[in-house]
Amino acid sequence: MKTLADRYNPQDVESKIYKWWEDAGYFKAQDQSTKPPFSIILPPPNVTGFLHLGHALDHTIQDLLIRWKRMSGYNAMWLPGTDHAGIATQTVVEKELKKKTITRHQLGREKFVDEIWNWKNEYGDRIYRQMRRLGDSCDWDRATFTLDDGVSSAVRKVFVTLHKKNSIYKGLRLVNWSGPLETAISDLEVEYQTVKGAMYHINYPVDGTNDFLTVATTRPETMLGDTALCVHPEDERYKHLIGKTVTVPLINRQITIIADTYVDMAFGSGVVKITPAHDFNDYKIGKTHQLEFINILTKKAELNENAGPYAGLKVSEARKKVVEDLKALNLLVKEEPHVHSVGHCSRSGAVVEPFLSEQWFMKMQDLALPAKRVVESGTIRFEPEVWTKTYLHWMNNIEDWCISRQLWWGHRIPAWNCGACHQNTVSETTPTTCEHCGSLELKQEEDVLDTWFSSALWAFSTMGWPSEETHSVETQKTFYPTHYLVTGHDIIFFWVARMIMMGLEFKKDVPFRTVYVHGLVRDSQGRKMSKSLGNSIDPIEMIDKYGADALRFSFLAHLFSGKDFKFSEQRVENYRNFMNKVWNASRFVLSHLESFQAPPEGLKAMPNKVHLSVFDQWILTKLAETEKEVHAALEGERFSDAATSLYQFIWNQFCDWYIEFTKPIMSSGPANEKYATQLVMAHVLNRITRLLHPFCPFITEEIYANLPLKNEACITDQYPTVENDHELLAFGSAQAALEIDIVKEVITAIRNIRGENRISPAVKLNIRLGVNQAEVQKILSHNRSAITNLARIDQMEIGEDGNLVKCAVTTVAIGEARVKVIIPLDGLVDFNEEIKRIEKTIEKLEKDVSLLSGKLSNEKFVANADADVVAADRVLLRQSQEQVVSLKEALVRFK
């Protein structure tokens, strides 16, 4: 056996191990298998993106689930993929071209799209390489890109089918418009930000009078598109003006004063200007009152010819000029600072302008109905459950989805305009003639679909749908619906909801059973990570520095359901230390297994319980507890509980006690005892590596390779559970557990006295253990060497209390057992520290006594509380009182 380095170096093992796994095909799932299926589809990251910490968290959870299920006998399939990310990718490439002072319009559509494909081919693998660094055990053969042929045909089929059902339609509507991107964006892509603006009060001259109507607005430039003023029909101030006209200043257009209950009489002046083509509320009023819709903007969000003298200006410039001109005309009543929220394009950051344009929409209400039902009925479960409400609330208020984008990168809409009859022919394949008039003059729609359109189909388009080839059918049969969708709450509406709707519509079944929603990764102060704040952290850098396992464990150990994740490098370092601890413990164990031959007959060779030391029996009991906890925690999606349970078992039980207890046996015990311990140690270390593997796959695989007891690979070995391990765990014993508890407590009590009195570890103590229970005496004498070794004791007497003069005394109580730890201090220390220690203990005990006696003298407590609660308190009270008495006696002996 090779010797392991005394520090764990992730760089030495990670890439080597990953390659080995991948080459061996361990990540591959079978389309047909006798094993039960377990599947997860990765939320596809942007094809040209980088892995950020949010991905790292998201992937770590999925990989944990996949590896755990794979080891638990499932046909585990994790399907990776990347998204073409329409706007994001097109923007990136446009920016690159801009450096060469080329615009996409100069290149033309075809060449520009080629340029993006080049970009994709160059960077498309980067994120996959980064995922490998993290240890993602995806079935790479199934990797899918949203513009792959299969996905594209799914997109067309869905579009055509929904169009036939009239669920997709084209219409002239007011949409959110991003000027810089020159495209419509969906409601969800609008981010509202609070900005300091101004409220402008503008006078509109009432025709035929010298009166004015004052209107307040935050967007004065939109007055150029006003086609009405509106008041409340019951408003006594303005009732008489309804039906009359005013003149819009600056452009001198006459518009009518209309009435609508939409207007809030109490707000502002009670008069609202109506700009149907540039405001969503005004749009509705414009429709009801059949007003004229005047568009004053170009696609670049600059003022157009309808804005007269303001044509060509940017919105912000126009606003300035309009205000100046109004001032000059003395029509600006006042301008006051006003804080309000303004929609910004989540991609370009520009202010979103409501813009009238022809777009394609998907009707959502009918699709939402069944999608609501499956969540209400629990067929799909959100974890944590709070997201159910958010989801249902949105579904209840769902609006039609604008699915067309004026971009070049994406799935081009499968509709062809007829030059003759101007109707659309919608078809999965390129049509040759117009289905309405038979004309040959067909031209495909320029627009592409919103990226989320193809994402919505992801759960089945990645499995080959709608292809009817055997392979594709089998895949869907085995893996659809998937078991988990793991994602952040930021895309519940963008993606999760739409996947549910599409899954139900086209597969007649939900796309997944459980939506595990994790929080967003923030910095250690809880701020969003962003480039501008300079607080973003590159996960690859963390992996380089601390190893993938440490990064993964730091996520899993602190993942609290639904809460945002505050990332701290310090914590990664701490878990790097844990990895090192695991490494070194393994190193120690393996060094003592060099001469060990694993019995070919396996556990049957395990000596009978009587031959196992009490330490062995105890650690197996602890192992059983741990396996039980880990299983329950993983089943309950309490990943941090599982991680913590393992951490504590390994560090606080196995390393701190078991290894220390057994050192003497390993170095100089009798051969049969040593063999028994080796056998148990080998088994426990084997279980540790397997239990830990889904959390930190690299280090565990590396250790596993050096184990004397092993199968082909850790990644494919069985995940330990109490059930699977019952043969081994049967060697544990509750009696041993109790025994070790007593021994540990006695050792800790001695260490405490030593520490508090600052007695150097170099000084070996002489102690007495005062015990009058024969059973306990027996336990202590059996474990004499463990106590003397670990507490650094020279002479140890067990039996009577004896002379207590100038002795430190502490009573250890475990269940019924009582042990008085007595350490003569004369000559070792001045007694000040010990007196302080005793006084401190007395103080605490007296507090307990007064609390307990108060409780117990309360008749109502005794009458109402559970009998065992009362009894336990009585015992506690008696014990505390006894201890106070004996400590007070001890105090006297020091004076």
Next chain:
RNA sequence: AGGGAGUUAGCUCAGUUGGUAGAGCGCCACCCUUACAAGGUGGAUGUCGCAGGUUCGACCCCUGUACUCCCUACCA
């Protein structure tokens, strides 16, 4: 504006049917004890946001209140 979540040790957070508050990290002290100083041993630290109520008893249940965060919508 409507909806949701939170407030427990210096920090990050547990606390599963109400019964004398926990973990990790950090901190302090002492130790290079032959797996590990990325380590060992010991220690300190909380009016459980605030105010009421229910109860023999409340971090836990109820009411109110303050603050923080998130989501949805957005007022001209």
